[in-house]
Amino acid sequence: MDNNEAAAIAMPRIGDKAPAFKAVTTQGEIDFPKQYQGHWVILFSHPADFTPVCTSEFMTFATMEKQFEELNCKLVGLSVDGLYSHIAWLRTIKEKIEYKGMKDVEVKFPLIEDITMEVAKKYGMIQPGESSTKAVRAVFVIDPKGVIRAMIYYPLSMGRNFDELIRVVQALKAADEFGVATPADWRPGDDVIVPTAGSCGVAKDRMDGKEQGVTCHDWFFCTKKIDKEKVLQAIKK
Ligand code: BEZ
Helix, strand or coil: CCHHHHHCCCCCCCCCECCCEEEEEECEEEEECHHHCCCEEEEEECCCCCCHHHHHHHHHHHHCHHHHHCCCEEEEEEECCCHHHHHHHHHHHHHHCCECCECCCCCCCCEEECCCCHHHHHCCCCECCCECCCCCEEEEEECCCCEEEEEEEECCCCCCCHHHHHHHHHHHHHHHHHCCECCCCCCCCCCEECCCCCCHHHHHHHHCCCCCCEEEEECCEEEECCCHHHHHHHCCC
């Protein structure tokens, strides 16, 4: 890919409003992100229908949909295939594929047809170094106000880790709810990171162990516990 080609590709960024579009899906037309206001959404792309990695991903995602629903998070898929291909592929998955204990899997979330690649290009899902005719495996986590909060891209050859996607939504929601950050590998119930103290006095009190429930590893690195049930309750909304 030369520099001109690279410059022509729109790449949304974290903190941007999710690019708007209307599209046809396996569940009817959608007006994105407008109709998802008030919900978290994972908009994700896959390279092609009737391919093995994508099939394993769709079966896993559909099987975990309830876990995402419990986080008020909707799923929306996309590939540059047409609607009839999507319908035939999802029917094949339901009727024929048994994989890792999953069978009779019905994909109920919408799958966007994007033959023109209009949506895929808006979201930087076409990455010509990898493929100019297929979308890479992109994941956009979008908040209830339509703002992109996290983006993850995987190559064609690599299936995604859906536990990690649950963790990403949980961590973003916990950070918003409690005004904290989350450390490496955080899961609900693990200690969270409290914001760096705004003044020397508060920092000293923290370091001296005077701020209740806060443990400091150094002046810039302080953590506290939040009860797992409290986190799980707060991030349900
Ligand atoms: C797959 O889903 O198996 C796949 C799709 C496109 C390229 C390589 C693998």
